[in-house]
Amino acid sequence: MSVVPAGTLYRGKVGMWSWVLHRISGVAIFFFLLVHILDTALVRVSPEAYNVVIESYKTPVIGLAELGLVGAILFHGLNGVRIILVDFWSKGTKYQNIMFWVVLVLAVGITAYFTPGHLERVLEF
Amino acid sequence: MSVQIEIPNSPRKQRVTNWEKYGWLYMRISGPLLIVLIFTHVFVNLFTGEGIKQIDFAFVAGKWADPFWQWWDVAMLWLALIHGTLGMRTVINDYTEKPKLRTALVGTLWSVSGALILLGTLVVFTFDPCPPTSNPDLLPSFCEAIASS
Numbered sequence: 001m002s003v004v005p006a007g008t009l010y011r012g013k014v015g016m017w018s019w020v021l022h023r024i025s026g027v028a029i030f031f032f033l034l035v036h037i038l039d040t041a042l043v044r045v046s047p048e049a050y051n052v053v054i055e056s057y058k059t060p061v062i063g064l065a066e067l068g069l070v071g072a073i074l075f076h077g078l079n080g081v082r083i084i085l086v087d088f089w090s091k092g093t094k095y096q097n098i099m100f101w102v103v104l105v106l107a108v109g110i111t112a113y114f115t116p117g118h119l120e121r122v123l124e125f
Numbered sequence: 126m127s128v129q130i131e132i133p134n135s136p137r138k139q140r141v142t143n144w145e146k147y148g149w150l151y152m153r154i155s156g157p158l159l160i161v162l163i164f165t166h167v168f169v170n171l172f173t174g175e176g177i178k179q180i181d182f183a184f185v186a187g188k189w190a191d192p193f194w195q196w197w198d199v200a201m202l203w204l205a206l207i208h209g210t211l212g213m214r215t216v217i218n219d220y221t222e223k224p225k226l227r228t229a230l231v232g233t234l235w236s237v238s239g240a241l242i243l244l245g246t247l248v249v250f251t252f253d254p255c256p257p258t259s260n261p262d263l264l265p266s267f268c269e270a271i272a273s274s
Contacts, residue, residue: 027216030209037202037241040185044248047182047256047263058177066177073163080156087153114172121178 025072063122074107186254202245210238
């Protein structure tokens with residue numbers, strides 16, 4: 001039985017989608033980091049200035065965005081480990097597909113574990 | 126006249142520092158360190174205690190009164206921002222086609238990152254957890270002992 005090769009171009013397989021997600025999560029985390037350094041710098045202005053701005057992190061809308069942030073950080077970090085394993089581990093390319101699904105399950109799972117408690121805090125049930 | 130052809134399998138001549146290689150390595154060395162630093166940071170600040178509700182000036186002051194967390198956060202700042210800047214540089218290189226635009230964007234990127242690293246480092250190390258003229262209710266509890274002594 002002949003096996004049709006998958007081709008050398010990305011065609012929506014795990015390799016492409018992990019790359020897309022890694023890039024999007026990375027850019028999102030980068031812009032959050034810029035904002036986060038600036039908001040934290042307000043501790044050097046006054047306790048009042050810092051507290052006023054940090055209150056916005058406890059609102060429902062930003063609170064929901066924080067779930068996305070936690071998910072993005074988990075995915076980016078774990079998928080980064082996957083990339084390192086593909087680069088340096090002799091069996092990395094063999095297991096890259098299953099490793100992607102492990103990364104996704106862990107990222108979604110840990111975010112789901114974090115969600116109820118966090119929502120309770122930002123939505124004021 | 127004979128033409129001199131380089132031996133095909135001779136190693137590539139490397140006269141200047143291979144910055145691309147060190148950038149590539151930096152991502153793979155800082156990455157695992159950032160996993161430890163940031164996952165702990167998120168766990169301590171958002172997963173434990175009152176989570177996001179506990180974050181205020183007194184919380185930050187309580188952490189930064191300890192040099193351990195000062196150095197933790199400064200290490201995170203440097204490693205993460207340089208990691209992010211190298212990543213954004215890759216994105217810019219992928220999508221810009223005009224060399225002048227590319228140079229301008231990458232230059233702006235490094236300027237912003239450099240300024241924020243400087244700002245963040247100064248904030249952490251010049252931080253006063255008990256600013257003398259502030260409302261005592263907003264300060265960590267240990268400031269009272271300092272004020273009365």
